[in-house]
Amino acid sequence: MQDLMTTMIRRLSLCMVAVAVIAMALVGCAAAVEDTSNANVIHATGTGNIIGTPDRAQITFSVQTENADVKIAQSENALKMNNVINALVTSGIPRDALKTTGYNIYPVYEESKSILEQKVKTYRVTNTLTVTLHDVSKTGDVIDVAVANGINQADSIQFMLSDEQSQVLRTQALQKAVTRAKADADTVAAAMGVNITGVKNADISGGYSPVLYQNYQYDTGAAMKAAAVPTPIQPGDVTVTASVTITYTIR
The missing domain is CATH 3.30.70.2970 (Protein of unknown function (DUF541), domain 2)
Incomplete structure (x- = not known):
């Protein structure tokens, strides 16, 4: 009976060792695949700015x-x-x-x-x-x-900006951003002596901040005395910014 128990323990130990070896091999394979997938790429980031006039x-x-x-x-x-x-x-x-x-x-x-x-x-x-x-x-x-x-x-x-105007300007800003990212990637690829074969992925970010005049000064007494003169208010411009980070595949 003791011999049988000893045999079973040995077999169980061997099985555990085999499982551990297989798991380590799988991790190594996964790492190798990941390294291979990231080896032949170029990451490029581009930013585009478009100046627009507020309509709200x-x-x-x-x-x-x-x-x-x-x-x-x-x-x-x-x-x-x-x-x-x-x-x-x-x-x-x-x-x-x-x-x-x-x-x-x-x-x-x-x-x-x-x-x-x-x-x-x-x-x-x-x-x-x-x-x-x-x-x-x-x-x-x-x-x-x-x-x-x-x-x-x-x-x-x-x-x-209204939603419609904001989207129009953002589209233009994104086009600029992509053009700049591609130009940088082409420059790097040419310097490395490789060719860009495609796009792996792209991330988009950016937006705009409204023009804000906080606690603007307004003299109510003077306004009442000079009611015939309208208050001059200049809206200024807003800048819509878009950024893209593109991963290009190379060969």
Whole structure:
């Protein structure tokens, strides 16, 4: 019985050794295949930039009111913001282009040496409105109408591209990127004395950042005095960037 057990243990040990040898051989084969697949390639990266003109604008501004009675501050704020919205709609801005993007009520405390002795002086109510324009040339007019009807805090102007325009410019940027990547690959292949036979894979990245004017300065008092002079706003340009990394096969 003991001899039988010893024989079985020996056979099991031999089987385990055989399995380990086979596994190591398979790993070696896989590594060899991977090395072979990566040996005859050239990696090239190209970047393309296209400058475009924004065809969308978002203007964000606020009505801010303050009163010792929070209900009065709220009522005054609501009245002014309703006046602003009605005036913008009357001027031709679609109502669905107007969106409330913030509403805050917070206390303003009297000056005090001790935090424990602080008393509420007034309540400040801020209602923030964002207007989206499909015609960027109306940006200055919208600001003037809003200020004339109650807006007293300017937040930001953001110029950007519509989805359609963004896709057109991105296509052009990608074409540039691919052309540059191919030119680099051809140069390297010629220097190595090899020929490019095809493309193994390609990775795409890139995008664009809207033009943003944060906390733009707007003198409401001066605007009211010079209401006949429209506010000049220049949208500037946006740059659409696309990058590609292409793996070319060579021989």
